[in-house]
Amino acid sequence: MDKNNERECNEDLIRERRKCNFNIEELTNIVDGGKARTARRREIQRLLINDPEFLDEIPQDYMSHEDRYSNELRKSAHLMQKLADQESGHDIHQDIGALTGILKDGNPLMVHLSMFIPAILGQANSEQQEKWLGRSLRNEIIGTYAQTELGHGTFVRGLETRATYDPTVEEFVLHTPTITATKWWPGGLGKTCNYCVVMAQLYTQGRCYGPHPFIVQLRDEETHRSLPGITLGEIGPRLGLNSNDNGFLKFENHRIPRTNMLMKHSQVLKDGTYVKPLHNKLSYGTMMLVRVGIVGACSRSLQYAVTIATRYSAVRHQSEIVPGQPEPQILDYQTQQYKVIPQIASVFALIFSARSLSKIQSSVTAKLKDGNTDLLPELHSLSSGLKALSSSDASWGVEVCRLACGGHGYLASSNLPRTYTGTTCAITYEGENTVLLLQVARYLIKSYRSIGKETGASSVSYLADQTSLASSSSSFSNKALVQAFKLSALSLVAEAEARLQKLCDMGQEFYHAWNYCSVLLLKCAEAHTRYYICEKYEQTVDSLKASEGVKNVLQSLCRLYLIYHITLTHGDFLKCGALTPRNIAVLEGEMCDLLAVLRPQAVSIVDAFDIPDELLGSTLGCWDGNVYQRLYDEALKSPLNKTDVPDAYYKYLLPLMKSSL
Ligand SMILES: CCCCCCCCC/C=C/C(=O)SCCNC(=O)CCNC(=O)[C@H](O)C(C)(C)COP(=O)(O)OP(=O)(O)OC[C@H]1O[C@@H](n2cnc3c(N)ncnc32)[C@H](O)[C@@H]1OP(=O)(O)O
Numbered sequence: 001m002d003k004n005n006e007r008e009c010n011e012d013l014i015r016e017r018r019k020c021n022f023n024i025e026e027l028t029n030i031v032d033g034g035k036a037r038t039a040r041r042r043e044i045q046r047l048l049i050n051d052p053e054f055l056d057e058i059p060q061d062y063m064s065h066e067d068r069y070s071n072e073l074r075k076s077a078h079l080m081q082k083l084a085d086q087e088s089g090h091d092i093h094q095d096i097g098a099l100t101g102i103l104k105d106g107n108p109l110m111v112h113l114s115m116f117i118p119a120i121l122g123q124a125n126s127e128q129q130e131k132w133l134g135r136s137l138r139n140e141i142i143g144t145y146a147q148t149e150l151g152h153g154t155f156v157r158g159l160e161t162r163a164t165y166d167p168t169v170e171e172f173v174l175h176t177p178t179i180t181a182t183k184w185w186p187g188g189l190g191k192t193c194n195y196c197v198v199m200a201q202l203y204t205q206g207r208c209y210g211p212h213p214f215i216v217q218l219r220d221e222e223t224h225r226s227l228p229g230i231t232l233g234e235i236g237p238r239l240g241l242n243s244n245d246n247g248f249l250k251f252e253n254h255r256i257p258r259t260n261m262l263m264k265h266s267q268v269l270k271d272g273t274y275v276k277p278l279h280n281k282l283s284y285g286t287m288m289l290v291r292v293g294i295v296g297a298c299s300r301s302l303q304y305a306v307t308i309a310t311r312y313s314a315v316r317h318q319s320e321i322v323p324g325q326p327e328p329q330i331l332d333y334q335t336q337q338y339k340v341i342p343q344i345a346s347v348f349a350l351i352f353s354a355r356s357l358s359k360i361q362s363s364v365t366a367k368l369k370d371g372n373t374d375l376l377p378e379l380h381s382l383s384s385g386l387k388a389l390s391s392s393d394a395s396w397g398v399e400v401c402r403l404a405c406g407g408h409g410y411l412a413s414s415n416l417p418r419t420y421t422g423t424t425c426a427i428t429y430e431g432e433n434t435v436l437l438l439q440v441a442r443y444l445i446k447s448y449r450s451i452g453k454e455t456g457a458s459s460v461s462y463l464a465d466q467t468s469l470a471s472s473s474s475s476f477s478n479k480a481l482v483q484a485f486k487l488s489a490l491s492l493v494a495e496a497e498a499r500l501q502k503l504c505d506m507g508q509e510f511y512h513a514w515n516y517c518s519v520l521l522l523k524c525a526e527a528h529t530r531y532y533i534c535e536k537y538e539q540t541v542d543s544l545k546a547s548e549g550v551k552n553v554l555q556s557l558c559r560l561y562l563i564y565h566i567t568l569t570h571g572d573f574l575k576c577g578a579l580t581p582r583n584i585a586v587l588e589g590e591m592c593d594l595l596a597v598l599r600p601q602a603v604s605i606v607d608a609f610d611i612p613d614e615l616l617g618s619t620l621g622c623w624d625g626n627v628y629q630r631l632y633d634e635a636l637k638s639p640l641n642k643t644d645v646p647d648a649y650y651k652y653l654l655p656l657m658k659s660s661l
């Protein structure tokens with residue numbers, strides 16, 4: 001599609017684009033993280049979308065379960081090959097965002113890239129990396145991360161798969177003792193992978209040392225058949241991601257060499273002596289890494305959904321605002337703006353907090369290299385909180401975008417259903433959100449109770465700011481609103497701690513008191529993480545060196561985000577005295593003004609996300625707005641339209657209709 005050729009474009013979209021009052025390319029660079037990154041993303045995307053190998057012969061929704069898998073594996077393999085062939089050599093891990101949309105519904109190689117290779121990097125010592133890293137990067141071996149079992153996903157300490165060390169032959173014996181110990185869910189495990197990292201309870205010298213990672217060959221490298229002692233299969237259809245082969249795995253006293261235990265952090269020596277790690281949660285490092293990546297991935301899903309919903313809202317006309325006048329664009333309804341525009345604001349919130357989290361992760365990783373684990377709890381808390389809020393915000397945001405598109409949003413060809421199922425899974429995987437938020441709450445209560453002790457953890461330093469509860473601001477700059485989020489979080493933490501303490505003082509065991517307060521604790525964790533996101537949003541926009549137009553747009557989006565979230569949880573702000581009922585009413589009014597200010601820029605802002613039609617894959621969100629023709633053309637692809645009268649009519653309907661004659 002030639003974006004300069006207005007003749008092929010829907011007139012409403014042409015008018016919308018003419019209203020643009022900022023530099024789109026500049027905003028695109030901010031979204032990508034700099035000019036160079038924009039150029040690189042475009043280069044990769046051009047490489048992919050001009051390649052006919054990535055086209056599907058028929059829409060995936062009409063394929064059988066087997067064909068979907070096979071078709072996606074074909075494209076995944078081609079993608080890996082193609083990226084490997086480039087002379088410039090793409091760092092697929094760094095450029096993973098550029099690939100969004102090219103593979104449609106669960107890539108069988110995804111966990112190889114996002115967890116197996118990172119597990120080797122983060123958990124294997126240098127000799128082990130020498131043995132497996134190069135091979136896995138060259139795709140000579142394909143792996144997955146097999147942790148979850150039928151009986152346990154969340155409670156990692158409860159895993160049942162055993163790795164028992166046998167010093168006589170220097171081997172571990174992997175065994176699945178019960179049906180509930182069957183590994184269940186790992187992406188690519190069913191049919192694709194020939195290796196995996198298995199999390200299993202380590203037994204040596206008669207003692208259990210908890211879950212540890214082991215690298216295990218699953219299939220013969222020549223024939224791809226499962227090795228003796230190993231049972232593998234696929235777990236069946238899911239809500240989404242059905243092109244992946246999420247699998248199951250059982251071990252029957254399967255032996256692996258001692259050196260297959262990933263030994264960067266803890267070791268089992270030849271005689272069976274266990275050497276413990278610097279920090280006993282270092283073996284959870286792969287999960288933490290992926291949680292950080294999920295924040296960015298969620299912002300991308302939301303970019304897709306909101307691009308579709310905004311363009312469609314500009315093209316679609318329905319009903320009337322002024323009786324008797326022409327039907328307006330649905331984007332002119334304030335209620336429609338309230339659905340779509342806060343989701344645009346949310347995209348930037350997620351982008352900026354993902355970047356901030358990545359920076360913290362890099363510095364923690366650097367410190368770990370020097371043996372310093374002091375900031376690991378801080379990173380665990382932040383990555384857990386941001387993974388949880390980004391996945392739930394993005395899932396809800398995508399669903400709102402679907403609702404904003406009315407009936408057509410329910411069609412597969414809108415690409416909103418698949419965007420939703422591909423986002424909501426992130427609420428569950430890599431740590432179910434409630435569980436992760438309770439980890440954040442644990443950290444908050446602990447930090448609150450250790451006020452006065454220097455921990456170096458900056459995200460919770462505000463908990464020591466006891467005076468701020470009394471000094472709520474009356475001015476409403478963005479900074480003042482962020483301050484209100486801080487007061488709300490602090491007051492919830494104080495309330496939860498007091499409630500916990502009271503129950504304990506009344507004689508309840510701490511664990512029961514914790515469970516009894518967990519709804520409130522969840523709220524604390526959400527408020528704390530929301531405050532973090534708001535603070536990063538405000539700081540990033542405030543310090544941004546950008547043209548006036550771009551800065552104005554981002555200031556308005558940031559302000560909308562702050563006010564939107566205050567109105568959603570206004571009870572918490574009222575309860576702690578950070579805001580008065582009158583303040584809330586004024587802010588609600590201002591939110592409507594902001595919707596009106598941003599409305600004329602909405603199409604241009606989503607244009608700045610710069611998602612090519614080929615990747616957006618949506619009849620409703622296409623650049624040229626030629627929505628109705630595309631909907632009609634897609635409908636014609638239904639196999640039921642091959643004949644006027646389907647066979648099923650003769651088999652079932654005709655006999656029924658004639659049965660009473
Ligand atoms: C690119 C995009 C791709 C996107 C695409 C990616 C594809 C992904 C495909 C999906 C893959 C998967 O799902 S893989 C499977 C993922 N599974 C999970 O995430 C399981 C979630 N569960 C867990 O992580 C754990 O079990 C958890 C809930 C944290 C509880 O662990 P424990 O019971 O061992 O610990 P607790 O007793 O609760 O806490 C003890 C202490 O340990 C601390 N602690 C716990 N975890 C910690 C950690 N990681 N680092 C530091 N400290 C930690 C706590 O804060 C406590 O500190 P103190 O308070 O100081 O004592």
Ligand SMILES: Cc1cc2nc3c(=O)[nH]c(=O)nc-3n(C[C@H](O)[C@H](O)[C@H](O)COP(=O)(O)OP(=O)(O)OC[C@H]3O[C@@H](n4cnc5c(N)ncnc54)[C@H](O)[C@@H]3O)c2cc1C
Pocket residue numbers: 111144145146147148151152153154155184185186187241246425428429430431432434435438
């Ligand atoms: C699409 C997809 C891909 C996946 N890929 C992989 C993979 O590649 N590798 C892998 O190993 N795993 C994978 N998983 C598994 C995933 O990591 C787990 O499903 C996830 O960690 C949740 O665990 P669970 O299923 O045991 O849920 P459960 O823990 O059984 O959760 C059920 C309910 O119990 C609640 N609950 C549980 N514990 C607590 C608690 N302590 N406090 C309060 N409430 C609690 C939860 O909040 C939830 O409401 C995948 C899952 C999905 C859906």
